[in-house]
Amino acid sequence: MAEGRRERADAARNRQAILRATEELLAQYRPEQVSMERVAAAAGVGKGTVFHRFGSRLGLMVALMQERAYALDEAVTNGPPPLGPGAPPEERLMAFLDAVAELVGRNKGLLAALGHAATASRPEWREQGAQAGQVEDCAQGSPDDHPVYRFWHGHTSTLIAERRPELDAELLAHILLGSLQSEPVLRLLERGESARLAASLRVMAAAMLAAPAPS
CATH class of the missing domain: 1.10.357 (Tetracycline Repressor; domain 2)
Structure with a gap:
């Protein structure tokens, strides 16, 4: 049970980190320059995590x-x-x-x-x-x-x-x-x-x- 709660907490933190990184990148670059790879690197997560959470x-x-x-x-x-x-x-x-x-x-x-x-x-x-x-x-x-x-x-x-x-x-x-x-x-x-x-x-x-x- 504790492990499941920790996984959910990690997922929530990853989601917020990805959204925050996306917002910061959009303030610096044109939309077409903000790729999923760039978001993943800025958020400190794997590219697969970004695709898993948001699809596209x-x-x-x-x-x-x-x-x-x-x-x-x-x-x-x-x-x-x-x-x-x-x-x-x-x-x-x-x-x-x-x-x-x-x-x-x-x-x-x-x-x-x-x-x-x-x-x-x-x-x-x-x-x-x-x-x-x-x-x-x-x-x-x-x-x-x-x-x-x-x-x-x-x-x-x-x-x-x-x-x-x-x-x-x-x-x-x-x-x-x-x-x-x-x-x-x-x-x-x-x-x-x-x-x-x-x-x-x-x-x-x-x-x-x-x-x-x-x-």
Whole structure:
């Protein structure tokens, strides 16, 4: 029993070391330069350990984003307002966009890495999706398919729909969040200008919520 607990503790430490090494490498190198071999060396583990834990570069990048986004998801679901339940939808949306901008600003290169890994791993992603019974979701190989984006999009579109049910909330949420994956925005984040990004997202969201109803 003690040996099993020790193995689980070692596995947890390895996981955190791998994720931390990946984040540090993404802050120093372009996404295509962050290989599984380089991550393993930086984390002080064998390459096989990285593949065993995460399966692929795409799996590693998604796991890193999920790890960093978990606290935000918890705050949105169970935390105090305005980020959590209880505030008007427009206040919750502004607070959420601020939090997203801060999150991606702290994890420079991660969104770009997700996009690069998705493109590089497209056949592998389809195979993984087929095994999970999610062929249609994974077949496109788009960053939009990863679970963090789906949660963010679902929350954003829900808040827009609550405030303005006559609008196309699903598309508007994609427009807001899709900007996070653009090259100019990624370069902005690399320069540490996440506050500028947050302010611009607020302007876009406010304009959406205040726009005249479509005829």
